[in-house]
Amino acid sequence: MAPCSADPSGPTLFGTRTWTLMGPDGQSYASATPGALGGHRRGRIYGQLNCRSALQAIVRGGYVPQRVFFADEATAIAAGYRPCAVCMPQAYANWQAKHP
Known part of the structure; x- marks a missing residue:
């Protein structure tokens, strides 16, 4: 499976940009709008x-190839990802309470 990317893939036939997002089934798809949330494929975390x-992980290197993007939180959850404890502490606490 090709990595998802928030970077525009460039002009299309009609001159518009597209972004690669991950769908609820875990498959990548082209979108006319950029992702609202980012995630890490191996860690299955979104934020x-x-x-x-x-951002610190990106600076350290090695994170970008595993980076994925989602249109919304419902899609990230449906794809099997959990909230980030750092940037989404309340959503993470709710998730953790349901997954002891």
């Missing part, structure tokens, strides 16, 4: 695009 923890 805000400006998450301090994710």
